[in-house]
Amino acid sequence: MGENPKILDIHELSYSDLLLLSTPYHSPSSLQESERMESITKSILEALGPNGPGLLAIIGVPNSSVLRRALLPLARKLALLNPDHRKRILKDHNVGSDVPLRNPERSVSSFAMQLKYTESKEFMQNNQSQIEDKQSSVSEADSFCHSIENKVIDNEFKHLGKSFKELGSCMMELGLRIARICDREIGGQELEESLLESCTAKGRLIHYHSALDAQLLSKPANSKGTARNQASSRRNREQSIQSRHDTSNRKGLSQSSTNLWQQWHYDYGIFTVLTTPMFLSPSNTLETGLQDLWCCSERTSPSGHLYLQIFDPCKNDVFMVNSPPESFIIQVGESADIISRGKLRSTLHSVSRPSKQEDLCREMFVVFLQPAWNKTFSMSGHLTESSMLPEDRKDLVEEEGTLITREIQKIVPPLASRLKEGMTFAQFSRETTKQYYGGSGLQSNR
Structure with a gap:
């Protein structure tokens, strides 16, 4: 993306309205309320449908800030x-991982857990009682500047x-509520039933590495030493690390092929x-005047956007996503796209890096709901991609022979x-x- 990317502010749906719309047998209290609910439903389908971005934001979820800040910094x-x-x-x-954590050149670290829908129901029933318990642990999650010896690690x-x-x-x-x-609008209960029949979803906690994180991983200290000793060793090397960091910036991280986290x-x-991401960067300065790379604070x-970018085939353009x-x-x-026969549109997306702040890392929690x-x-009965486009875009598609730029298509x-x-x-996911x-996949070396 260029210096001034196009920004997409996605549709916002309040949690209170989500509850009303997804509660069975809910009856609007008045004609005005009924019309408001119909308008909101129409906006949801427009946002997730074939002429929308395939995205929407849910705002005002109770306890969301506490839950997010307890987990993302980890x-x-x-x-x-x-x-x-x-x-x-x-x-x-x-908790497991679905990336090779031994690879010091990885651009992301991902930590995964299977989540059960029965636990989701229990959570919603006990949500209020958990708020007080969680409040007591937020201070731990917010603190990035303390020792991580064995005993402290367990507590942390x-x-x-x-x-x-x-x-x-x-x-x-x-x-589930969106499904x-x-x-209800598409007809049938196939989306919700498909989710519940799977019994589980995958939660993934993701750390998108900064250039400085990459340097820390590329020069590991003695694995049997304490974290404090490792940090000390890294600090002694930091001057040369910073020099290499500046060189790498000049050589290629500004190029499109290397300027993507994902x-x-x-x-x-x-x-x-997805949660909205949390951005972190080194915050403490050592006596030498260098930054303590282990000590981070939120930025x-x-x-001003999420660094999540999507390709919109209707506009034949790339947009950076913004959300509250x-x-x-x-x-x-894609499974929703297939099950709905094209009435919902899957989102082609990637995650870009900040071009001028390479000490910045990105933390996010994602839950994948699968059949x-x-x-x-x-x-x-599935709508073809071409049939979903407005008439004034079909000529462009026929002329270019693709719905996406050639670079992305590759x-x-x-x-x-x-x-x-x-x-x-299972067969679709494997393929x-x-x-x-x-072996021949063009992202196999990612």
């Missing part, structure tokens, strides 16, 4: 933790598993529910090449993963 701590300590912590909290991460489940359950409930609303792709589930987005702070984002995946693995897909395998009639979701990241 992403960077886990990513840069001594590998032996990290392995133990993840095992203690039943003691809420990791609980926070995963609580925030994840809250976000699963949002996705219920879409089902490459262009579609999510292949039903809905992806505002340098450009502390909101949750609902993003349509059961044995869910069978049919393409019967790395995003088209849906038609990955989905066959009668495929199960999608193979084409994105397999």
Whole structure:
């Protein structure tokens, strides 16, 4: 993206209205209220439908700030933790990873947990009683400037598993309610039933590495030493690290091929529910005048947006997404596109890096809502991409021969090449993963 990217402010839906629209047998109290609910429903379908961005924001979710701030700062701590300590912590909290954490050149660190829908129901029933418990732990999550010796590490991460489940359950409930609303408008209950039949969703805590994080990982200290000793060793090398950091900036991070934290792709589930990201950067200054890279504090987005970018085929253009702070984002995946027969539109997206603040990292929690693995897909009645476009865009599509720019097309395998009639979701997900990241996949070296 250029210096002045196009910004997309996505549609905002209040949590209170979400509850009203998704509650069975709710009757509006007046004609005015009925018309308001119809207007909101129409806006939801426009945002998630074939002529919208496939995104909407949910605002005003109770306790969202507490839950978000308890979990997101732990992403960077886990990513840069001594590998032996990290392995133990993840095992203690039943958390895994779906990226090779031994690779020091990785651009993201991801920590995953399977979430159960039964836990989501229990969370919503007990939500109020958990607020007080969570308030007492926020100060721990906000503090980034203390020692992480063995005993302190255990205390620092003691809420990791609980926070995963609580925030994840809250976000699963949002996705279920959106599925219920879409089902009512589309017809049938296939979206919500597909989610519930799967029994689980995947929660993923993601740390998007800054250039300075990458330097920390590329020069690991003795893995058996204490974190304090490791930090001291790193500080002694920081002058040369900063020099290499400046060089890397000149050499290529400003180029489009390297200026992405996450490459262009579609999510292949039903809905992806995202927190707004948290941005962190080193905050303390050592006696030498250098920054203590282990000590971070929250920063505002340098450009005011989320660094989530989407491609809009209706406009044949790329947009940076903006959303209110502390909101949750609902993003349509390819399974919803298929199940709804094109009445919902999956979102082609990537995550870009700030071009001039490479000490900035990005923390996010994402929940992937997917159908059961044995869910069978049919393409019967599915709207083609071309038929979804406004008339004034079809000539451009025919002229260019693609709905996306050639650069993006090179790395995003088209849906038609990955989905066959009668495929199960398991088969579709395997084929999608193979084409994105397999031996011949163009993102396999990402």
